[in-house]
Amino acid sequence: MASSPLIFTVRRFQPELVLPASSTPREVKLLSDIDDQQGLRFNIPFIFIYRHEPSMEEKDPVKVLRNALSQTLVHYYPFAGRIKEGVGRKLMVDCTGEGVMFIGAEADVTLDQLGDSLHPPFSYLQELLYDVTGSELIIDRPIRLIQVTRLKCGGFIIAINWNHIMGDATGLKQFMNAWAEIARGVHQPSIQPVWHREILMARDPPCITYDHREYEQILPPNNTIKEEDTTTTTIVHQSFYFRPSDIAAIRLLVPFQCTTFDLIAACFWYCRTKALQLEPEKDVRIMCLINARSRFNNNHSSFVGYYGNCVAYPAAVTTAGKLCGNSLGYAVELIRKLKAQVTEEYMKSVADFMVIKERCSYTTVRSCVISDLTHAKFKQVNFGWGEGVYGGIAKGGAGSFHGASYIVAHNNAKGEECLILPVCLPSEDMRRFEKELDEIIANQNQPITSVPSFVKSTL
Incomplete structure (x- = not known):
């Protein structure tokens, strides 16, 4: 059972607009x-x-x-x-x-x-x-x-x-x-x-050159599937620690070389899909945020100091039955293939797509999104008080979409360098998610540590 949250008082000063120090x-x-x-x-x-x-x-x-x-x-x-x-x-x-x-x-x-x-x-x-x-x-x-x-x-x-x-x-x-x-x-x-x-910016004229399945507009059925019906559902926000020993155990399940991101993303997609108990023939997808700065052929210098978005989130699509009926390596291989799609031409195609399709959103039906924030090394930001205790995302989700998650670096209570995966799901689905994740690393002495926080879906 989760411990009660600490109650403390915050006294705020008057909010103010901070202006640039000079013109x-x-x-x-x-x-x-x-x-x-x-x-x-x-x-x-x-x-x-x-x-x-x-x-x-x-x-x-x-x-x-x-x-x-x-x-x-x-x-x-x-x-x-x-x-x-x-x-x-x-x-x-x-x-x-x-x-x-x-x-x-x-x-x-x-x-x-x-x-x-x-x-x-x-x-x-x-x-x-x-x-x-x-x-x-x-x-x-x-x-x-x-x-x-x-x-x-x-x-x-x-x-x-x-x-x-x-x-x-x-x-x-x-x-x-x-x-x-x-x-x-x-x-x-x-x-x-x-x-x-x-x-x-989009080209003139714009020209879509890729099959952008991340932007497929799927209309939910009249009896809206439960992962979208969160207006009256209590959403559980819960983070899962992945210790080095957990990553090593999961890696044994995949018979080829892959990154730690691939492993955690595959676990997230697999366990989330099983937890939602979707019909086997339904399409499911995962989108991975990819920093495309290094994918541009001759414009690397143009991105020095560039602080705008240079990300894509290509999608891997399969059916719930295939994802849950195959080994974890199946999901890993799909994720590796989607990451390889992102090139300079892919980014130009996305920009053109946004103009032609009127800036549509990515698909949220039976979908999840994951982003790797470990490379940003937010803890290293030093204002004069040294390295931070924590630096990174405050919770899972992206706006009103609960299917988004992030991989964040953090030290656990024992000082181990771990990775954290914040997950948002309805309470019953969260229990199934945790059970599925524990089974993946069942050869460990202890289950993956999780710390829950129960909030309403309106947060």
Whole structure:
């Protein structure tokens, strides 16, 4: 049985708009046709946790980070603007310099009191990120919402709502590094940000050259399948630790070389599909977010400093019966093939697809999405208080879609370097998911550790 969440009080200061420290260009910048697709039009919460640092005793993290943010916005001035929607649902940034929403706060709790809950899902996220802007809205709102909460022990927590249409995980890491560098006293970021969104604009005329099954628009039947009917269902947000020994055990089930990402993604897809108890003939799919920067033939230098979205999420499709009736290696092989699809031409085809198909969203029917956040190394962002205790996603899901998950690096209570997989499912399905995952590594002495947090599906 899960332990009761710790109750603590957060006192927030008056929310304020933080403006760039000096004048910035007043202009309108078009977002790319990769940026402004429907599937990225949501805010995603990230958490960064830092311990007390004796050498910073005299410094207030709220003031240091607020001042550094103002200076960082001189370089990343589009973030201080507002997103607008034009003809054909084309998104753009009006660089007005109005600022980002910033909240300083203090909590009557220490990191030690928070114990082993310093990873997703954060049951107390609403205390750390007070939604004063309407996180489900992206048009004509502050592009960024940030709360910095001082803790009683001298540590602090940064919570940030990252607007996905403005950038991917690589873009977020670049912004966070720039902010941290300026907080440590440098005058400008070591990597200068560049806009260059024209690289990922649709061609003229647009031409779709791939079969983009990730965007197949499947209408659910009248008796909507249960994984979509979450309006009155209690959704369980639960994270699963994968220890090195767990990965080694799973690897024994696959008779060929593959990455750790492939293994965890295959487990996620397989166990989730079995947990949902779908009819064997139904199509199921997994989409993997792929950073495509290295897939461009001659434009690598154009992506130095690029903080926009350069991601694709190609799909592997099979039937529930084939996925669940085959070994784990079957799912791994499908995932390896989908990852290999992404090329420069594939990205151009996606951009063209968005224009021709009116910026449609990816398929959510009997679908799941997974992203690898381990390469971003968010824990390494250093504002002067050293490396973080945790840095990364705050919970599973993507906006209102519960089928999304992320692989996050974290140390467990024993100090082991582990990987965390946050999963969102209805409670009964979650119990079946956990059982299936335990059976996959049944040759281990202990089951995969999981830490649940029960929340309503409206969160």
